[in-house]
Amino acid sequence: MPHHTQRYLYKHKTISSSYLPNTLSIHPHPIHQCLFPSLSQSSNVKQIHLQNKMDTSKLEDFAISNLPQSESDKPPEPPVYRQILTQASHTGLITYDDLPSWHQDNPSIYTSYRPITHSIPRSLKSLFTLHNETLNIHTHSLPFLTCLLLTGLIFYIFSIYFPHSPLVDKFIFAIFFLTTTICMGLSTGYHTLMNHSKGVAGIWLRLDFCGIVVAILGDFVTGIYVAFYCEWRLQVGYWVMIITLTSTILILLLHPHFQGLQWRTFRVCMFIGTACSAFAPIINGIVYFGWHEVVRGTGMPWYLGEGGLLVLGAVVYAVSFSFSSKFNFSHSCSGRKGCLFSWDYLGRFR
Numbered sequence: 001m002p003h004h005t006q007r008y009l010y011k012h013k014t015i016s017s018s019y020l021p022n023t024l025s026i027h028p029h030p031i032h033q034c035l036f037p038s039l040s041q042s043s044n045v046k047q048i049h050l051q052n053k054m055d056t057s058k059l060e061d062f063a064i065s066n067l068p069q070s071e072s073d074k075p076p077e078p079p080v081y082r083q084i085l086t087q088a089s090h091t092g093l094i095t096y097d098d099l100p101s102w103h104q105d106n107p108s109i110y111t112s113y114r115p116i117t118h119s120i121p122r123s124l125k126s127l128f129t130l131h132n133e134t135l136n137i138h139t140h141s142l143p144f145l146t147c148l149l150l151t152g153l154i155f156y157i158f159s160i161y162f163p164h165s166p167l168v169d170k171f172i173f174a175i176f177f178l179t180t181t182i183c184m185g186l187s188t189g190y191h192t193l194m195n196h197s198k199g200v201a202g203i204w205l206r207l208d209f210c211g212i213v214v215a216i217l218g219d220f221v222t223g224i225y226v227a228f229y230c231e232w233r234l235q236v237g238y239w240v241m242i243i244t245l246t247s248t249i250l251i252l253l254l255h256p257h258f259q260g261l262q263w264r265t266f267r268v269c270m271f272i273g274t275a276c277s278a279f280a281p282i283i284n285g286i287v288y289f290g291w292h293e294v295v296r297g298t299g300m301p302w303y304l305g306e307g308g309l310l311v312l313g314a315v316v317y318a319v320s321f322s323f324s325s326k327f328n329f330s331h332s333c334s335g336r337k338g339c340l341f342s343w344d345y346l347g348r349f350r
Contacts, residue, residue: 096111099116112130117195136187155170172222180215206253
């Protein structure tokens with residue numbers, strides 16, 4: 001190309017830039033279209049292509065942001081049950097209807113249930129929160145710690161207050177506190193871990209029953225020892241009787257066939273039957289020693305009161321006594337065992 005022609009083109013061409021991102025269009029002078037039609041056509045094609053891309057993106061933005069949404073396109077409003085679950089998750093507690101079927105025990109207690117955790121640490125954290133098992137847990141945990149301390153101190157207490165008592169007396173009292181410690185400890189574990197899972201709750205429920213049987217055994221052993229202090233044959237005979245009964249109960253309680261709510265009355269009848277067997281040594285003692293001697297030497301009224309509370313608690317457990325909504329933070333178990341062992345402690349140290 002001649003030099004003067006290049007100078008002419010450079011002098012007369014115009015360059016313009018549109019204020020658009022990533023776009024630059026070159027508009028040649030009309031003479032260019034005559035001298036260089038291919039260059040002019042290429043520039044026009046590029047300009048049209050960029051302009052179409054801009055228009056398409058603007059159209060998409062307009063369609064997304066500016067077009068009105070129809071009623072069918074609007075997201076549905078959350079139903080009422082979601083609001084209820086949100087409120088329950090704020091406190092960490094759920095209602096009776098939210099529980100799985102295996103955990104639904106007493107419909108009269110409707111609120112303040114702990115959710116199923118499937119985690120031992122998460123269940124243990126509930127020791128320090130308020131829910132409908134709080135009273136059950138701590139009415140067992142406090143006697144557990146007390147009896148555990150007394151079991152360790154029983155020999156020291158005897159050495160101070162009863163320095164001349166025989167060693168077997170110390171062991172008998174230690175047996176009483178030890179069996180009570182086992183009962184309260186297993187009950188504490190059950191009420192703490194019953195919201196873990198179905199399998200764990202079933203295991204701890206059976207352990208709780210075993211703890212009650214162990215407590216009954218310890219109560220009988222100590223009572224028979226005191227009632228027939230100088231009659232070792234009667235002591236051994238009644239000890240064999242109560243060990244046989246409690247062993248039979250343990251076998252039935254641990255058998256998988258007798259688990260579930262449908263066998264609740266059957267289990268209660270076994271407990272009541274074992275407790276009623278205490279009338280055999282009581283009647284024997286009255287016949288052998290006389291009424292006044294039995295009352296003075298064995299504290300029989302305390303045993304009768306304890307037996308009455310045991311039967312009353314078993315009946316309350318069997319019929320699932322209905323509590324009002326004001327008592328959702330307590331079950332019958334806490335009051336039953338609390339009265340039972342408080343009465344028994346008073347009888348021991350009267």
